[in-house]
Amino acid sequence: MQAFDNLNLPSLLDTLVSVGAAFVLGTTIGLERQWRQRSAGLRTNALVAVAAAVFVDMANRLGGHDAAVHVVAYVVSGVGFLGAGAIMKEGANVIGLNTAATLWGSAAVGACAGADLLAEALVATLFVLASNTLLRPVVNRINRRPIEEARGEASYAVHLTCAPEDHVRLRETLVEALEAAAYPVRELEVRAMGEQAVELEARLFATAVDPDELDKAVDGLRQHAGVRQAYWSGSAEE
Numbered sequence: 001m002q003a004f005d006n007l008n009l010p011s012l013l014d015t016l017v018s019v020g021a022a023f024v025l026g027t028t029i030g031l032e033r034q035w036r037q038r039s040a041g042l043r044t045n046a047l048v049a050v051a052a053a054v055f056v057d058m059a060n061r062l063g064g065h066d067a068a069v070h071v072v073a074y075v076v077s078g079v080g081f082l083g084a085g086a087i088m089k090e091g092a093n094v095i096g097l098n099t100a101a102t103l104w105g106s107a108a109v110g111a112c113a114g115a116d117l118l119a120e121a122l123v124a125t126l127f128v129l130a131s132n133t134l135l136r137p138v139v140n141r142i143n144r145r146p147i148e149e150a151r152g153e154a155s156y157a158v159h160l161t162c163a164p165e166d167h168v169r170l171r172e173t174l175v176e177a178l179e180a181a182a183y184p185v186r187e188l189e190v191r192a193m194g195e196q197a198v199e200l201e202a203r204l205f206a207t208a209v210d211p212d213e214l215d216k217a218v219d220g221l222r223q224h225a226g227v228r229q230a231y232w233s234g235s236a237e238e
Contacts, residue, residue, distance in 0.1 A: 014116065015057050022053035022113035025125040026106050032132055033102060040086050040099045048079060048103050049110035056114030072111050079107040102132060156183075156209050158218060158232045160200040166226035167198040173224055174202055181217035183209065197228065209234070 026049025027042060034041035052075045059071035083100030105128035112121035158178060162170050167190060175185050187203040214232050221230040 011061055015054075015061070017118075018057050018113045018116055019050055019053045021118050021121060022049040022110040025049060025109045025113065025121055028125055029102065029106050029109065029128050029132075032129060033099070038099050038102075039096065040103055045103065045106040048082070048106040049113070052079070052107045052110030053114035056111050057116075060115060068115055072115075075107055075111055076104075079104055098132070102128065105131075154207050154234050156204045156206055156214070156232065156234045158183075158202045158204070158214075158221075159230065160202075160221060160227060161193065161197055161229040162200070162226045163196070163228070164192070164198050167200060170224065170226055171200055174200055174221065177217055177221055178202060178204070181213060183214065183217065 023046055026046040029049070030040075030042035030045030033045060055071050055075055056068050060068040083103045086099045086103065087096040105124065109121045109124045109128070112118070112124055158174065160170060160174050171188065171190070175188065178185055183204050183206050185202045186205045189201045189203075191199045191201065193199050209232075218230050218232055221227055
């Protein structure tokens with residue numbers, strides 16, 4: 001039988017060492033994840049490392065180093081899909097990225113072990129653990145640091161005041177004048193200022209303006225009938 005013909009004790013011992021190393025190292029990575037109660041913990045990381053080692057070791061035994069290299073590429077892709085399942089979106093927040101990256105690291109450790117690169121597998125394990133433990137205090141310190149300076153881009157708006165009966169006509173005039181000056185309007189808001197006046201506020205797409213150009217456009221708006229006041233303003237957005 002082919003199964004008995006394929007029995008090779010030295011090769012079997014080599015596989016046992018490779019897969020055993022992957023199991024121990026994957027368990028070590030998973031232990032840290034389980035201790036922190038992450039979704040992919042002890043068993044998941046151990047299984048990923050063992051499976052990667054088995055695939056690479058089998059390819060190495062059946063087809064040599066070239067076949068093992070091809071299988072490593074498939075392992076990388078396959079674990080990428082597995083990691084995607086650990087990533088979740090909650091509102092504006094995305095969680096699970098670190099867990100997915102750790103699974104990828106466990107696969108790398110297993111692939112090294114399966115390729116009989118045990119020292120490299122150990123080194124990879126140490127660096128994965130260091131990333132999840134030694135860097136954690138640094139991340140927490142940065143996250144707790146107060147933001148001392150607001151950083152953002154500028155927001156510009158053109159304001160025009162007119163009588164209530166003129167605001168529809170002047171709204172079109174305002175938009176056309178700003179587009180002609182190469183400052184298209186992003187948003188237009190109409191606000192009542194009592195019963196005798198209406199303010200039009202045109203927020204611009206531009207995050208930087210030429211003051212002389214915008215002054216010229218506003219001066220042109222002041223010349224239209226019904227315009228009581230026209231000016232532009234700028235502010236910083238976070």
